[in-house]
Amino acid sequence: MSTIDSAPRSTAGTSASTPPPQPLTGRLKVVMAVLLVAQFMLAVDFSILNVALPVVGEGLGFSLSDLQWIATSFALAAAGFTLLFGRLGDLVGRKRTFLVGLGVLGAASLMGGLATSPEVLLAARVLQGLATAAVTPAGLSLLTTSFPEGPLRQKALGLNGALMSAGFTAGAVLGGVLTDLLSWRWAFFVNVPVALAVLLVAPAVITESRPAVRPKPDLPGALSVTLGLLAVVYGLTRAGEHGWGDAHTLVGLAAGAALLVVFVLVERRADQPLVPLGVLTRPSVAWGNVVGLLAFVTETSLVYLLTLYLQKTLGFTPLEAGLSFGVLGIGTVVGGMLAPKVIARFSTPTALVFGGVVQAVFTAALLFLGTTTTASMALLLPATFFGGVGNMLVIVGFMVTATSGLPDHEQGLATGLATMSQQVGITMGTPIMSTVVTAATAGAATAGAVLHGVTVAVAANTALVLLGVLVAAVFLRARSTAARA
Structure with a gap:
């Protein structure tokens, strides 16, 4: 039987003998809060320095060509080690991996905030990336193993997806606010008290999870x-x-x-x-991660495209552009709350397909952006809101699909694969769309040329969203329908 069978379906017609869902106890609420706060903080770290990069470069003496390494060093460590650390959590304990990673993140953030040279700052960013590679899959696997498959896990993953996406958006806004009002150093310092608070609470409420027999390291x-x-x-x-x-x-x-x-x-x-190939042959894992990869490629790269449009075509400041994405953040939160309800009422593949269609429709609406600020914002704000709702339906559906039907001892592997898809998707999106814009503008940097380049890239973005819809409809929805027959 396909593992997609474990995806929840409509409750219509369920017999009266079906046991009621497990209640969300006080302890589980605290566990959820601790894990979600940590995941939100990690998501904020992805984007909090984007707006502040020029200021950081001036403050520490980075050359213009080396400025990219502030972001690249983090991305390399976070994406490169996430699968290894996800599996490591299965071997030595997810709780232990989670807590050690948080400790490293707090120390690295303090180190970055106090940095007085480019070398120290880059070392701090590498450590932050390594901590993210450890904490993200460990936290996600603790979330999936703390809540059984069904409504509770769907709710937890929905909130997790919403907060991660909202954190990515909030990071851009928070980075601009902290840099303008205080200093770029607070983009690092803000992590320290949050990490300490989680480290104080987590050991008392989170139960350790590890295999009964420790496999030999591969x-x-x-x-x-x-x-x-x-x-x-x-x-x-x-x-x-x-x-x-x-x-x-x-x-x-x-x-x-x-x-x-x-x-x-x-x-x-x-x-x-390290990765049993049998797990990768499961349709829910293989195709679920393809859909998730495309979801992160499209939405995060759309933020890049709209940032380019807002600043180069409409003349917004970096802070104004960041604040404009607040509506997108609200949309992702709404989508995260709706996703478990859609999954419970219909099915996980339905959430993937429906969410992808909604995202595609409202991404395509951005093809009609122009050079007039009032009219363009009247289109951009609702389009990004509803596009964010659709994207979050896909992301939560991806997380549920990619972690369902697997035993607890493989949850670290499953969440490591899901996290890897997320990290690589975030990394891939901007280079792909940047190449499209560059080709379409032919090197021109006028407001009209940038608008043309962004429009062509938005069309490519929409096509990738539709590709994700096709994959979900053919390889996940079709198998789910066949399994129910």
Whole structure:
């Protein structure tokens, strides 16, 4: 039976003998709050420095060409090590991994806030990325193992998805506010008290989760997949700065692809593989992660496109552009609250397809943006709100799909794969859309040229959303329908 069978379906016609859903007790509420606060903080870290990068560069003496490494160093560590650390949580304990990662995050944030040289700041960003690679899958797997499959887990994953997406948006706003009112250093310092608060509460309320028998570490698999992901992410980030024809871009992507092929060959022969290939053959895991990857590629890159449009075409300041995305953040929260209800009433594949269609429709509406501020904002704000609702239906549906039907001892692997899709999707989106804009503008930087480039990229973005809808409809919805027959 396909693992998608475990996806919840309509409750209409359920027999009276069906046991009632487990109540959300006081302890579970605290567990949920602790884990969600940590995930929100990690999401904020992805974008909080974006607006402040020029100020940070001036303050610490970064050259213009090296400024990108403030973001790239974080992305490399966060995406490159997430699968390894996700599996590590299965082996040594998710709670332990979660707490150690949070401790590293707090210390790295303090280090970044006190940095007096580029080298120290970059070291802090690498440590923040490594902490994110450990805490995100560990926190997500603690969430899935704390709440059984069904309404409670759907609610928890819905809130988690909403807060992560809202955190990404809030980071852009918060980074601008802190930089303008205080200093860029507070973009780091803000993490410290939050991490401390979670570290004080979490040990008392979160139960440790680890396998009964500790498998032998798969060192060749860990080395090949980590180096492969690092090379791919490096190639993607290099493409965003220097284009897809850049020699370093091509070498990075080629090396990454080769190492990932090596990883698959290693896993086929390993007695106790890091990633059992049988898990990857499950439709819910394989196709669910494809849909999730496309969801993160499209929405995060749309933020980049609209930031470009707002600043280069409409003349907004970075802070004004960041505040404009507040409506998108509200939309993601609404979508996160609606997603569990849609899943419970219909099915997870229905949420994926319906959410993708809504996102595609309102992304396509942005094709009609112009150069008049009032008319354009009257279109942009509702379009980003409803697009955010649709995107969050997809993201929550992806999280439920990719973690359903698996035993608890594989939840760290499942959430590690889901987190990897998220991290790589976020990393891929901007280089892809940046290339489209550059090709469409042919190097011109006028307001009209930027608008044309953004419009072409929005059309490409819409096409990727529709590709996700097609994948969900063909490979997930069809299998779910067949399984119920």
